[in-house]
Amino acid sequence: MNIPISYNWLRVHFEKDIPAPNEIATLLTKHLCEVEGMEVRNDDTIFDFKILPDRGHDLLSHHGIAREVSVLSGVPFKKIPTEYQQSFEKTEAILKVSVSDAHLCPRYMGRVIENVGVGESPAWLRARLESVGQRSINNIVDITNFVMLELGQPMHAFDLRKLSGAEIFVRKAHEGEKMMTLDNKDITLTPETLVIADSKQALAIAGVKGGKDAGVEAGTTSIVFESANFNAVSTRKTSQRVGIRTDSSRRYEHGLSPSLTEEAIHLATKLLLEMYPQARVGEIVDVYPEPQQAQTIVITVSDINGILGSTLSPDEVEGIVVRLGFTHTRDGETFTITPPLVRLDLSIKEDIAEEIGRVYGFYKITDAPLPDFAFTARPLKAYYYANLIRDTLVARGFSEVYTSSFQKEGEFAVLNPLAEDKAFLRKNLAMNIEQALELNVRNAPLLGLDEIRIFEIGKAFPGVMEEKLLCAVGIELTKAGKKKDTMTREALEEVRTVIGEVLGVAIEGVFTTNVFELDLGALLDTLPEPKVGAPFVSVGTRYQKISAYPFMLRDIALWVPEGIPNDEVLAIIVHEGGDLLRTKRLFDVFTKEFPEGKRTSYAFNLVFQSYEKTLSDEEINNSMLRITIALRARGWEVR
């Protein structure tokens, strides 16, 4: 979630100067999160930070970001003071709170404040809110918003006078219960929805939006401040159900620590007292049946260095832990760490290692080559044979297309399709290839083609829970005349034969007028394990700049035992030939009986060319020598 943060607001948290805005941006980019924007407004700079999802607990606030600036820059952090006088004239109303479901509302804090008023906010408060794009509403609402933007804890204020008695009920809504929101939206509630209510009716949708009936407005003289913790998942689902997303619900969705509510209610009280020193402040009512327990994590410096690949010393680790403000004890190289309660993201060793690494700087990590594993990579049949067929078809003038996995009709339905014509997974590739042929026939003159020849290799879904790897080849002969269908069929039959020859098996498949489709997945079971997994270089299809220097030709011929595919030979030639080998072509193959068994002869044309100079015979002879040595090393006879 992105959050606007004001540089001037951050500065309130420090007595000393902090780094300039662009330095802050660099520091946080390296150590915390992406900075998606920076805008100078008046005498301020507004950052747009993209807070990582696991830090929504504590960083959707100026306090949280200022803490990070302190950790990363070393400038000491100063909390915004929340202290105020502690003795007040007794309030008339005594607040009571009852919470029906502690899972949905782990903590509810409330307090009555009387003898206050509603009016304009002081200039400083309006300026703070406006600097980060918030509109000032009135002093009370502005205080709750300010507290949320400062501490990340959403708050709410009810007009006590409008409540039926000073008792708050946090409960699930009744079926069909209605509430009008502050912005005049009528909402019909469902029993999954948690509401804040008085003895008669719902006053707010918990964590999402306040209701009109208990809203603070001109004439309000006594209020109830709410500083509560609501369940993340239930708040998100409620927000989706009622179609209202607010700054408050977004924060609850990340899951907040219940420990935050206390600081928030004190800050709000203090700010209100600054405006109304004569206010009567009631006791805080705190319903918190299961207080949050601190996490304790034991980690050694070896653990940290093992995960990060770093060489941090125990003292360096301790220095970072101290900067982070984590309570800790140290025994040799073993640390027992207790992160602050707001850091809900830290519970295992790896979390601490990440935290240390982040502050130290991931960019400082050095390379270490992978250990020499006892692992032998096996070629993957599906990858190897799909690519073999691709090369075979491309060599015969077919172009590869990718088409949508969604279709308007099929057997396997999508529960939440993007559109009606994408309601099913494609049941075959043939239908998509037919459509692609139609599209490309229209563009044939533009493409400069008389024949459209295309293919696709991909997954199709012929039935419920069925997934198949298919290959479909399509041909449209735009200039074929009367014999078109026959000629198309002949061309498709030829494709079948060619694929069969390359794979060494007979190919079954389905013909339509324009398309031949085969079940490649089923075919794979009948094919031998490939000897090599790669390379399948992107031959012949990438733009190559043209060399100004002449090219030179060489041929090479060799005997290999029968069954060695020419690709295996070529891979060695390509590898040894290096950058100077521009082009290769197999021009002759035959097999002959020898006393020791059948052998196959391959002969290749090789073309050498440099981008930098005219090649000498000597340079090419060296390349040919390397190729010859490598081929002989396999026990093959180079002729």
Add this chain to the structure above:
Amino acid sequence: MTDSRNNKGAQGHLHPLTQIVREIVDSFVAMGFEVADGPEVESEHYNFDVLNVPKDHPSRDMQDTFWLKPSEDGSPNHSTSGVGLKGVSQTVLRTHTSSVQARYMETQKPPFKIIVPGKVFRCEATDATHEAQFHQIEGLVVGEGISLSHLQYTLNEFFKRLYGTQATIRFRPSFFPFVEPGVEVDVSCVKCSGKGCGMCKQTGFIEVMGAGMVHPNVLTASGIDPQKYRGFAFGMGVDRLVMLKYGIDDIRYLYSGDLRLVNQF
């Protein structure tokens, strides 16, 4: 390297996605990685549960993930209570190639190094930069004593193979449920080599992948002892690399079957 058949008029064209996938896969195969794959129709178990994605995580919502109707009567299979029956009922179109991680780990003993290319799906409205289907490549290495340093070495090697010896990478903090620590990987801009230009928005770097150390919960869920083994994983979007490399302005062309795109390659 040009093949002579390119000089003939009859030469067809390989889709640019295939080309980039090959380049990437070949680089890792040359480093001893094994190519692995998995199904596009995936169980909630492999796509989310074993990857340490919380039961109620928003990415499982119907706004983000395509859910499928596995039963003949078409009854919905998406239960919010989420009983993740392995490979049976709660069925999605995989949202990432990370779903292959646990499938591989369950059947293979460490150490191993795999590279997984494949098509993935997200339920989002399509426009010039968003498609509901796209391609990812996932890498996974598990062994004894694996660290972020090994990840960085491996990715540096890879990008030098892909973009030339001047290419460098840097890590930034990030978050993905299935890794801890998690990092974002930037590569020095291919156009300006890190000096700053329009392509990299003057930063000198381009964000190319998410990565990190495999979360111990993921190893445990796949039957691998996290006390003994550690691993790293990374995942990158292929489509964006294709678009950046060739200046393709609309992702939808990649899946339209249109030779006006393909025949330029």
